[in-house]
Amino acid sequence: MPQVLTLAAFARARIRMSRLNTRSKLDAFQKRRITRFLRNQVPRVSAYSQTRFDRLCQAPVMDKAQLMESFASYNRLGLGADRGWRIFDGMEVAPRGCAVGASTGTSGNRGLYVVSDAERYVWLGVMLSRAFPDLLTQRERVAVILPQTSRLYDSANESQRLNLKFFDLGSGVERQIKPVTAYKPTVIVAPPRVLTALAQADTPLAPRQIFSGAEVLDCADRAIIEARFGLCVREIYMASEGLFAISCPFGTPHLVEDHVMFEWEPVEGSGELRTPLITDFTRRTQIMLRYRMNDLIELDDRTCACGSPQLGIRQIVGRQDDAFSLVSRDGKRVTITPDIIRNAVLNSDRSILEYQVTQTAANEIRIELPLAHETLLKGATAALQALFSEAGLHPHLVSMVRAFGDEGPRKRRRVLVDIKGEAV
Numbered sequence: 491m492p493q494v495l496t497l498a499a500f501a502r503a504r505i506r507m508s509r510l511n512t513r514s515k516l517d518a519f520q521k522r523r524i525t526r527f528l529r530n531q532v533p534r535v536s537a538y539s540q541t542r543f544d545r546l547c548q549a550p551v552m553d554k555a556q557l558m559e560s561f562a563s564y565n566r567l568g569l570g571a572d573r574g575w576r577i578f579d580g581m582e583v584a585p586r587g588c589a590v591g592a593s594t595g596t597s598g599n600r601g602l603y604v605v606s607d608a609e610r611y612v613w614l615g616v617m618l619s620r621a622f623p624d625l626l627t628q629r630e631r632v633a634v635i636l637p638q639t640s641r642l643y644d645s646a647n648e649s650q651r652l653n654l655k656f657f658d659l660g661s662g663v664e665r666q667i668k669p670v671t672a673y674k675p676t677v678i679v680a681p682p683r684v685l686t687a688l689a690q691a692d693t694p695l696a697p698r699q700i701f702s703g704a705e706v707l708d709c710a711d712r713a714i715i716e717a718r719f720g721l722c723v724r725e726i727y728m729a730s731e732g733l734f735a736i737s738c739p740f741g742t743p744h745l746v747e748d749h750v751m752f753e754w755e756p757v758e759g760s761g762e763l764r765t766p767l768i769t770d771f772t773r774r775t776q777i778m779l780r781y782r783m784n785d786l787i788e789l790d791d792r793t794c795a796c797g798s799p800q801l802g803i804r805q806i807v808g809r810q811d812d813a814f815s816l817v818s819r820d821g822k823r824v825t826i827t828p829d830i831i832r833n834a835v836l837n838s839d840r841s842i843l844e845y846q847v848t849q850t851a852a853n854e855i856r857i858e859l860p861l862a863h864e865t866l867l868k869g870a871t872a873a874l875q876a877l878f879s880e881a882g883l884h885p886h887l888v889s890m891v892r893a894f895g896d897e898g899p900r901k902r903r904r905v906l907v908d909i910k911g912e913a914v
Contacts, residue, residue, distance in 0.1 A: 495607075495608075496614055496615070498611075498615075499614055499615025499618075500614075500618050500619055500625060502615055503615040503619035503620075503748075504619045504623070506748050507619060507620075507748070507798075510748055511797075512799055513799040515799075516747060516748065516799050520747065520748075520751055520771075524546055524751055524769065524771055527769075527771040528543045528545075528546065529542075531771075531774055531777065532549075532777055532779060534566050534774075534777075535563060535564055535565060535566055535776075535777045536562070536568070537560065537564050537777070538777070546753075546769060546780065549779050549780050551767060551780045551781075551782055552779065552780060553781065553782045553784075554601050554784070557601065557781070561574060564777050565775055566774065566776075566777075567585055567588065567604065567775065569604055571602060574602045574604065575602065577590040578591065578592050578602065587606055587607050587608075588607070588775060589606075589607070589610065590602060590604050591603050591604075591605070593730035601730050601731075602730075603730050603731065603776060604775055604776045605773070605776065606775045608774075609773055609774065609775060612749065612772050613732070613733050616733060616746050616748070616749055617733060620738070620744070620746075621677075621701065621724075621726075629653065630653065630676045630698075631655075631675045631676045631677070632675060632676070632677040632678075632679065633657060633670050633673055633675035633677070633678045633680070634656050634657065634679045634680070635656075635657040635670065635678070635680035635681070635684050636656070636657075636658075636680070636681070636703075636704055637658075637659045655673055655675075657669060657670055659681075659684070663683065663684050663687045664687070666684070667687065667688060667691050667693065670688065671691075671693045671694065671695055674695075675695075675697055676698045676699070677697055677698065677699045677700070678699075678701070679701040679703060679726065680701075680702070680703070680704075681702065681703065681705040681902065682702050682705050682707045682711040682712075682715070683705065683902045685700060685702060685711070685715045686711045686714050686843075688718075689714050689715045689717075689718035690714065690718070695719075697719060697721070698721075700715065700724065701723075701724050701737075702715075702725050702726070705902050706808050706828070707723065707725060709836070710836050714843075722737075722740075722741045723741075724738075724739075724741060725737045725806070727803065727806055729783070729785075731768060731778060731781060731783065732750065732768065732770050732778065733746055734746060734750060734752075734766075735803055738798060739796065740794060740795045742794045742796065742798075743802065743803040744794070744798050744800040744801065745800050745801045747800045747801060749771065749772040750769065750772075751769040751770075751771060752766050752767070752768060752801070753766070753769075753780065754766060754787075754789070755767060755782070757810065757813075757825070757827075758825060762788055762789070763787065763788055763827060764786075764788075764789060765782065765783060765784070765785060765786060765787065765810055766782075766783045766785065767780050767781065767782050768780075768781050768783060769781070784809050785808070785809060785810070786806075786808055786809065786810055786813065786828070786829075787807065788807060788829075789802070789804060790804035805829065807827055807828055807829040808828035808829065808905065809828075811906075812828045812903065812905050813825050813826065813827045814831065814849045814855070814905075814907065815849075815907075816878070816881075816883045816885055817852070817853070818881070818884075819882070819884065820882070822882070824881050824882065826878070826881065826883075830877065831847050831874070831877070831905045832847075832904060834870075834873045834874055834876075835857070835870050835873060838869045838872070839866045839869055841866070842859065842863060842866055844859070844860050844863075844894045845857065845858065845859050845904060846858045846904055846905075847904065847905050848905075848906055848907070848908050849907045849908070850909060854885060854887075855878075855887050855888070856887075856888040856889075856890070857871055857887065857888070857889050858891065859891050860893070861891050861892065863891065864891045867889050867890075870889075871887055871889045875887060
């Protein structure tokens, strides 16, 4: 049965992609599905049972804090957060036909999700249709190297067309290199830091495809990975809230607009960056309606060589919480986004591969480089000082070197805000 459901979802996704081959067709499809979703599905959860929305813009915007505060009111099972965590921790059994998962908690604020088996296969069909369009004729050995497994990845393994093996980062990156190499994967899905470690290790790995996910892919990491494997690194943009984009063979991450509606909020002081509001009109168990993500996205309005009408992403910059907020001498608040900070450090010397820049106080920034790069610290600090000065800012810069170890299951955050002693 899992294989039948997977192949059916895959076929539907492929047919839908072929039919929605122009922007006008895609827009019309979204409008029909959103209307049906607002009328038939949204009122079935208590959060919206007393209100009817004729148009998407009439619905209020929500975020993770609101979702977790009233988790039971946003899912049709009436499943509360307390019970959800017990299920996730293995202390209780999940409701029949459903799974409970959680985010990795990069910000220290973990989020739950509940998804039905049917919805997992919809998600799987969308993922496979974009990542593995030749699934029916070519089998793949997929190595997934992430901090924690997920029922969503389990569903991929149930397809019987993929030989998928999960490698847990909880034991560290270095300890996974030999097992991954022994598995001989044709496809590797992993965070950039893992892909970089594999690229720099002396192994015979020769995958046909590489997908980066879970962390921001820096240009420096991309260059190392692509030079070693001779492949374009494709990206998977996914969170506990759902699957949002997958790169085409030409390397452009395309939004999965055939099952998620995206609205875009400008980020003050950040130029072209936007943060998405997502409405997943394919989900029934947990309603995700105008949910504000915490991501900083630079969209790409150019026509992709693959011909997809689905909007592309130029860059996934990072999290909004990782943008530095500083006050200039004339009292103006200025936002400096993670990509600008990363570029300043990397451009100061091309040999810098590891670093961390942290806003530790309202007007204090700390830059750290590895012990081996002590001679590069002065230049990197000067580059940051120039960046801030150009923006009319004069924060106190603290420069230091330290040992950089294996983050293990923690996501790597090269640019972050840690003002209160805990990364926000």
